[in-house]
Amino acid sequence: MYQKEHFQYKQTIVTILADKAEFIEIAKDEILKNRLIIENYIAQNPFFEVTLEGYDLDEKAPPMIQKMIEAGNMFDIGPMSAVAGTIAGAAVEKMKDSGANFALVDNGGDMAIYNNGYKNGNKPLVVGVYAGNSSVTDLGFSIEPSDDILGICTSSGTVGPSISFGKADAAIIFSKNLPLADSAATALGNALKEEGAENIEKALSIVSNVEGIDGAVLIQGNDIGFVGNVPKLMKANVDYDMITKG
Template identity: 80%
Template sequence: MYQKAHFQFKQTIVTILADKTEFIDIAKEEILKSRLIIENYIAQNPFFEVTLEAYDIDKNAPPLILKMIEAGNTFDIGPMSAVAGTIAGAAVEKMKKCGASFALVDNGGDMAIFNQTDKPTVVGIYAGSGSVQNLGFSVDPSDEIIGICTSSGTVGPSISFGKADAAIIFSKNLPLADSAATALGNALKEQGAENIENALSVVSNVDGIDGAVLIQGENIGFVGKVPQLVKANVDYDIITKG
């Protein structure tokens, strides 16, 4: 039985799962640490927070900030496109280093998973009121941290310039996954299967991205390596949201 906690600090709202309570506390500490790094950098560099375009590489920035800049620059979008995935990834990385065999942090749909148990993790898909309901991805155990990041133009408060119900990215690079999900969601400007195929080309040949799924209404597109789709009893009341 996993330990579970809902944790909120300012704009960061997360669900944390771990095999022991001590790892929940470790995740919370790392989330606060990551937020402090980001807040301190923004205080000195306000443009970092508001730009929607690529940000100049700052060689003097903390490593966490550099990861965000590099992720956003991959798609010519702002570094804050990577913020939720970066924080989730840092927390799970710390949990892993401290000995967790199972650790999961869901930061508003941007999720990091470390699972060394003998069972897969089923991650439900939430695409609003669209036709994709009660389905999930069966994510196999791995020695590495798996990132699953989602962006939507129809669900949630995050900025998106597209019309995707769900743009989902799979990557072991959490900042990259988060920025890629934003870029993929932005790329879907119109409805239709052909437009989904064209949008997926934005992420299909990017190093570090394992796979992507794009959902809009009754249409769904896949590219790369994606975990198996399975039926899932998705409890929408437990989705991490404000």
């Protein structure tokens, strides 16, 4: 049985799961710590928060800020496109380093997962897909146990409050690089400007050869497209009430 907590601080709204309650507290502390780093940097560099284009790499910035800049610059979008995935990834990494065998932080659809089945016999984890009014329903990805932290980041032009300039119901990226996964999901969602399977294929091409991205899924209406190494898709009971939202 996993411990679970819904946690909110300012704009950060997360669901945290862990094999022990102590790791949830560790995750919350790490989230607050990393939010403070970002807030302090923005206070000195306001353009970092608002730009929707690439940002000059700042070698004097904290490492986390540099990772966000690098991730956004891969797709010529702003570094804040990586913020949710970066915070989720940092929290799960801290949980792992503190001894957790299972840790998950869902930061509004940008999720970091550590499921070390080799130590405690964890089974595959099913992560449900929510794509708004799309006909793609009751499906989930089977995530095999691993020694690595996996990022699953999602962007949508039809679901949630995040900025998107595209028409995707769900643009999903799989990567061990959480900042990259988050920015890539935003870029993939932005790339889908028109409906149709041919446009899904075209949009997926922007992430298909990016180093560090394992796979991607793009959903719009009745259509779904895949590229790269995507976890097994299976039937799942997707409970809307389980989705992290404000």
